[in-house]
Amino acid sequence: MLDYTKKEAYERSALRVNPAKTCQPVGAMYAALGVHECMPHSHGSQGCCAFHRMYLTRHFKDPAMASSSSFTEGASVFGGGTNLKTAAKNIFDIYNPKIIAVHTTCLSETIGDDLNALIQGIDIPEGKYMVHTNTPSYKGSHITGFSNMVASFISYLSVSTGKRNGKAALLPGFVNPGDMRELKRIAGIMGINHTMLPDTSGVMDSPMTGTFEMYPKGGTTVEEIIHLGDSSYAFGFGKMASEAPLETLLKKCQVPYKLLGLPIGIGRTDEYIMSLQDYTGNAVPYSLEEERGQLVDILIDIHTYTYNKKVAIFGDPDTVLSLAEFVLEMGMIPKYLVTGTPGEAFEKEAKALFAKFGVKDCRAKASGDLYELHQWIKEEGVDLLIGGTHGKYIARAEDIPFVRAGFPIIDRYIHSYMPLVGYKGGMRLAELISNALMDRQDRDAAEEDFEMVM
Ligand code: SF4
Numbered sequence: 001m002l003d004y005t006k007k008e009a010y011e012r013s014a015l016r017v018n019p020a021k022t023c024q025p026v027g028a029m030y031a032a033l034g035v036h037e038c039m040p041h042s043h044g045s046q047g048c049c050a051f052h053r054m055y056l057t058r059h060f061k062d063p064a065m066a067s068s069s070s071f072t073e074g075a076s077v078f079g080g081g082t083n084l085k086t087a088a089k090n091i092f093d094i095y096n097p098k099i100i101a102v103h104t105t106c107l108s109e110t111i112g113d114d115l116n117a118l119i120q121g122i123d124i125p126e127g128k129y130m131v132h133t134n135t136p137s138y139k140g141s142h143i144t145g146f147s148n149m150v151a152s153f154i155s156y157l158s159v160s161t162g163k164r165n166g167k168a169a170l171l172p173g174f175v176n177p178g179d180m181r182e183l184k185r186i187a188g189i190m191g192i193n194h195t196m197l198p199d200t201s202g203v204m205d206s207p208m209t210g211t212f213e214m215y216p217k218g219g220t221t222v223e224e225i226i227h228l229g230d231s232s233y234a235f236g237f238g239k240m241a242s243e244a245p246l247e248t249l250l251k252k253c254q255v256p257y258k259l260l261g262l263p264i265g266i267g268r269t270d271e272y273i274m275s276l277q278d279y280t281g282n283a284v285p286y287s288l289e290e291e292r293g294q295l296v297d298i299l300i301d302i303h304t305y306t307y308n309k310k311v312a313i314f315g316d317p318d319t320v321l322s323l324a325e326f327v328l329e330m331g332m333i334p335k336y337l338v339t340g341t342p343g344e345a346f347e348k349e350a351k352a353l354f355a356k357f358g359v360k361d362c363r364a365k366a367s368g369d370l371y372e373l374h375q376w377i378k379e380e381g382v383d384l385l386i387g388g389t390h391g392k393y394i395a396r397a398e399d400i401p402f403v404r405a406g407f408p409i410i411d412r413y414i415h416s417y418m419p420l421v422g423y424k425g426g427m428r429l430a431e432l433i434s435n436a437l438m439d440r441q442d443r444d445a446a447e448e449d450f451e452m453v454m
Pocket of ligand 1: 024
């Protein structure tokens with residue numbers, strides 16, 4: 001009989017149980033939805049496309065439009081070239097997008113379809129565009145797919161005329177539309193003329209108008225992506241999601257960049273704002289100083305509830321690292337950090353963070369899964385769990401307060417409208433965390449009272 005409290009019993013090198021990630025095309029589809037009048041296209045069978053759309057729709061509670069090459073047995077044997085050709089004609093004829101953004105699936109990658117050559121052989125109507133990225137799901141995660149798609153938009157479309165346009169490119173990383181709005185709001189307050197790519201605000205959080213819009217008002221336009229090549233500077237958030245597209249923009253159009261952590265919490269938001277200040281030379285307006293002061297005040301107020309509490313955080317690598325830094329700022333201990341996305345950088349950055357704040361006996365794992373996280377928690381418990389919806393089973397089994405943050409959150413509403421980034425996002429997170437801890441304290445106190453009465 002195996003003893004599941006011992007790590008030898010659950011450590012695996014190949015199998016993942018309940019991985020803290022999903023497949024590459026989900027990220028590619030999300031990135032393509034952030035381009036105005038773009039039809040994300042899944043080059044594979046209908047089941048993949050249906051799954052990716054469902055996954056995004058359940059998180060955002062808004063329809064994720066996408067088309068499929070609809071592979072059947074023939075395409076699986078002979079390749080999907082003909083399917084793609086027919087699909088492109090149908091999509092341009094029926095849905096009239098400005099651009100089709102194709103991503104691959106496991107099946108088309110295994111067949112070895114050469115998308116570059118296939119697209120060159122397609123008759124694309126004048127003034128329309130077709131781009132692609134490779135998203136084999138036996139590698140990376142939805143974050144890799146997101147990053148690949150953003151890099152492909154730049155590599156296909158952005159052009160440098162040799163004259164800088166004074167604008168800053170903002171690459172937000174894999175975040176909610178509410179976060180994108182907040183990043184833009186801060187850039188606006190700092191007086192930065194910018195283009196965000198991708199920008200799902202106004203697409204995945206579009207208002208109810210009573211009329212179905214295949215292409216809602218939001219999203220980066222194709223023209224803006226073309227002019228991205230003339231940007232004076234670029235800021236990207238989150239190494240795993242934004243470094244590759246920033247590098248593509250640098251190599252193709254010589255746009256210098258700064259890579260920042262996702263600005264969750266005080267330190268990382270300060271870094272974002274100070275970087276904007278260095279770029280423009282503009283002073284930080286009082287309105288931002290005031291928000292920062294309010295957040296500091298809130299953290300002091302709730303300190304008695306948060307101090308020394310142990311937290312387990314799982315989800316996307318850039319989000320988990322920034323959440324970990326924020327809980328450290330709150331006096332908490334990020335005992336366990338897990339992401340399903342592979343990559344050594346995650347564990348390295350996590351260790352640097354533990355060292356910076358002087359916390360010991362914390363663990364971080366990339367390519368991890370929720371099964372292993374659960375076993376860690378059984379070995380030594382935590383006071384709080386933070387992550388997407390799938391963590392609720394651990395929270396329920398171990399009776400731990402649970403704060404939903406990150407992706408996917410399929411059993412709650414409104415979250416994608418509310419930022420986690422910036423000082424405002426910090427206030428919201430602080431509210432969620434302190435409420436969860438206080439609810440637990442209230443419940444424990446009520447149980448104690450009940451026992452005394454009995
Ligand atoms: S087959 Fe591959 S691309 Fe399709 S849903 Fe599964 S993991 Fe994703």
